[in-house]
Amino acid sequence: MKALILVDLQYDFLPGGPLAVSQGDQVISVANEWMHRFELVIATQDWHPENHKSFASQHDHKQIGDVIELRGLEQVLWPDHCVQGTPGAELHADLHTDRITRVLHKGTDTNIDSYSGFFNNCHQHSTGLAEYLKQRAVNEVVIMGLATDYCVKYTALDAIKLGLKTSLIREGCRGVNLNPGDVQRACDEMQAAGVTHI
Numbered sequence: 001m002k003a004l005i006l007v008d009l010q011y012d013f014l015p016g017g018p019l020a021v022s023q024g025d026q027v028i029s030v031a032n033e034w035m036h037r038f039e040l041v042i043a044t045q046d047w048h049p050e051n052h053k054s055f056a057s058q059h060d061h062k063q064i065g066d067v068i069e070l071r072g073l074e075q076v077l078w079p080d081h082c083v084q085g086t087p088g089a090e091l092h093a094d095l096h097t098d099r100i101t102r103v104l105h106k107g108t109d110t111n112i113d114s115y116s117g118f119f120n121n122c123h124q125h126s127t128g129l130a131e132y133l134k135q136r137a138v139n140e141v142v143i144m145g146l147a148t149d150y151c152v153k154y155t156a157l158d159a160i161k162l163g164l165k166t167s168l169i170r171e172g173c174r175g176v177n178l179n180p181g182d183v184q185r186a187c188d189e190m191q192a193a194g195v196t197h198i
């Protein structure tokens with residue numbers, strides 16, 4: 001069984017949002033085209049409490065883009081984004097949400113970030129995605145969304161680690177590129193791990 005995973009197609013990551021990914025809005029129509037080919041469509045939603053530790057606003061003398069240590073892991077500090085229940089955290093209204101079989105929230109723990117749609121960054125908490133796929137005998141996932149160099153990358157790498165055949169819809173992804181070349185490096189890393197690009 002195959003499943004499509006749509007990563008974080010939320011307003012705060014789209015042009016005009018606080019963590020806007022350049023041309024992020026262009027992937028919405030790509031998602032809509034692909035959704036119709038899958039029986040199972042999972043959408044992840046970045047879903048932070050308002051005092052989430054990945055927000056630069058929660059740290060004294062820190063700026064957006066600074067890197068700190070959080071529970072022993074490197075953490076990039078972001079602008080406030082995808083706060084639970086706010087309009088910016090909503091999935092884009094043009095998405096054919098009637099095709100989405102399951103929505104999963106991530107980043108809900110105040111003290112640790114969760115880039116992957118499967119686990120938080122220290123791999124200690126599951127969002128329920130792995131269990132959901134296993135129950136439905138999914139052995140293959142196709143992934144697209146935002147952002148290529150963060151949540152898409154970590155979702156794809158976890159999928160590979162879980163033994164799933166994993167591919168990436170390249171035209172359905174856009175990245176942050178905090179450092180020039182990040183998107184290309186993320187794609188190379190995914191490919192090296194066994195992710196097929198389509």
Ligand code: VGL
Nearest residue numbers: 008046078146147150151
């Ligand atoms: C994401 C940074 C912070 C993403 C989420 O969806 O890629 N990036 N939170």
Ligand code: ZN
Nearest residue numbers: 046054082107
């Ligand atoms: Zn986030």
